[in-house]
Amino acid sequence: MVVNEELKSRIETALHSIRDYLRSDGGDVRVHSIREDGVLEVELLGNCESCSMSHMTMKAGIEQVVFRVAPEITRVEAVR
Numbered sequence: 762m763v764v765n766e767e768l769k770s771r772i773e774t775a776l777h778s779i780r781d782y783l784r785s786d787g788g789d790v791r792v793h794s795i796r797e798d799g800v801l802e803v804e805l806l807g808n809c810e811s812c813s814m815s816h817m818t819m820k821a822g823i824e825q826v827v828f829r830v831a832p833e834i835t836r837v838e839a840v841r
Contacts, residue, residue: 762833764795772801772834775826782822783809790823799835801827815839 769792776790783789788809793802803823809815824837 762797762799764797768795768831768833771830772827775830776803776823779822779826783818786812788812788818793840795834799833801831801834801837802840803837804841805839810841 772792772795776792780789786809787807789806790809791804791806793804795801804810805812805815805818809818812818819837819839827834827837
């Protein structure tokens with residue numbers, strides 16, 4: 762998979778659409794990297810980093826908005 766600026770832009774736009782939700786609970790998310798195998802690595806920041814619901818945030822929030830705009834992403838993983 763070729764990682765390009767257009768793909769990064771689509772992903773950033775998708776993440777921006779849920780930032781208010783994350784920030785309302787004192788958290789945020791940042792793209793760490795997009796691997797050649799289609800895995801998006803993100804960093805959960807602030808309260809999202811230690812929240813017991815972070816798994817649900819990943820599955821029901823972050824993954825869904827990313828997959829909608831970037832079907833070439835095969836998986837989203839949190840990294841530290």
